[in-house]
Amino acid sequence: MNIVVLRRNKRSSGLLTLTRHRLISLVLGTVIVLPAAFIGAGYYLGVAHMKANPDDLNLALQSELDAQRLKIEEVTRNAQENMDALALRLGNLQSHVVRLDALGQRLTQMANLDNGEFNFEQPPAQGGPLTSSDEMAAGSSMAVPDFLQSLQQLSSQIEDRGEQLGVLEDMLMTRNLQAEVVPAGRPITRGWLSSYYGMRTDPFSGRRAHHSGIDFAGKEGSDVVAVAAGVVTYSGKRSGYGQLVEINHGKGYVTRYGHNKEHLVEVGETVKKGQVIARMGSSGRSTGPHVHFEVLVNGRAVDPKKYILASK
Structure with a gap:
C-alpha cells in the first residue's frame, strides 16, 4: 500500500509505503497507546485534584462517619429501651411469683396439708423422654418476637393464677369462719x-x-x-x-x-x-x-x- 504525503512546501512531495508490519503497529498504537495515555492523564489529574482539594475528601469521610455513628446510637438506644422494658416486666413477674408463693404457703397451712406435699420454694417436679422434635429444636434459638410473646403469655397466666388462688383463699377463709361458728367438740379439756x-x-x-x-x-x-x-x-x-x-x-x-x-x-x-x-x-x-x-x-x-x- 502506498500513501502520498503532501508537505506544506509545495515544492516537494513524498511517498510513504505501508507494509503489513507497519499497518499492524499503527493499529496497535492507536488501540493501546491512546487509551493508556488517557488513563494516565486521568490518574494524574485525579491525584492532582486530590492534592489540590484534601478538605473535600475529609468532609465526605466525616459525613459518612457521622451517619454511621447516628445509626449505632439509634440501635444502642433501642436495645437499651428493650432491655429496660424486659427488666421491668421481669421485676413484675418476680413480684407476682413472690406473692403467689406466699399465698400458696398460706393456703397449704389453711388446708392442713403436709409441708412436704406442696413446697412452693422449689420448682414442680417434671420430666419425660426426649422426642424427635426436642432434638430438632436443641440447636435452634428462640427468636426475639417469640420470646416476647412467651413472656407476655407467662405474665397473663401468672396474673390469672393469682386471681384464682385469691378466690380460693377467700373460699377457704369463709369455710373456716363458718366452721368456727358451728358448735363442735367438748366443752371441757379434761373430764x-x-x-x-x-x-x-x-x-x-x-x-x-x-x-x-x-x-x-x-x-x-x-x-x-x-x-x-x-x-x-x-x-x-x-x-x-x-x-x-x-x-x-x-x-x-x-x-x-x-x-x-x-x-x-x-x-x-x-x-x-x-x-x-x-x-x-x-x-x-x-x-x-x-x-x-x-x-x-x-x-x-x-x-x-x-x-x-x-x-x-
Whole structure:
C-alpha cells in the first residue's frame, strides 16, 4: 500500500509505503497507546485534584462517619429501651411469683396439708423422654418476637393464677369462719360424760324428767372452753343453772355452760373456739363439780351429742 504525503512546501512531495508490519503497529498504537495515555492523564489529574482539594475528601469521610455513628446510637438506644422494658416486666413477674408463693404457703397451712406435699420454694417436679422434635429444636434459638410473646403469655397466666388462688383463699377463709361458728367438740379439756340428753331420773326429785343438755364431770376449777366462736350474751347467775355463760354463735346457734365456779368472760365479749371461758364448779342445782352443756338451734334445745362428735 502506498500513501502520498503532501508537505506544506509545495515544492516537494513524498511517498510513504505501508507494509503489513507497519499497518499492524499503527493499529496497535492507536488501540493501546491512546487509551493508556488517557488513563494516565486521568490518574494524574485525579491525584492532582486530590492534592489540590484534601478538605473535600475529609468532609465526605466525616459525613459518612457521622451517619454511621447516628445509626449505632439509634440501635444502642433501642436495645437499651428493650432491655429496660424486659427488666421491668421481669421485676413484675418476680413480684407476682413472690406473692403467689406466699399465698400458696398460706393456703397449704389453711388446708392442713403436709409441708412436704406442696413446697412452693422449689420448682414442680417434671420430666419425660426426649422426642424427635426436642432434638430438632436443641440447636435452634428462640427468636426475639417469640420470646416476647412467651413472656407476655407467662405474665397473663401468672396474673390469672393469682386471681384464682385469691378466690380460693377467700373460699377457704369463709369455710373456716363458718366452721368456727358451728358448735363442735367438748366443752371441757379434761373430764368425763356423766349424764346424757333426754329423759332421765332427776337426781333431786327421783322422778322422770327431761334433761335439756349433757353433763361433763371433772375436777373443780378445771377449764371450761367455748365450742365455737361467738359473742357472750349472758354471764352470771340464773335459776337452776347456777353460774351460767351463754354464747351466741350466729346462724341460730347458741351454747350454754352452767354450774360454773367462776366466769372468765363478760357480756359483749367476743370469744374464739377453744377459749377458756369459765372454771368448772357445782353452783346452782348440782350434785358435784360438772358443766351442764346445752346447744340451742333457733331457740330450741337439741341433743348436743352430734355437735360433740362433729370434731372427731
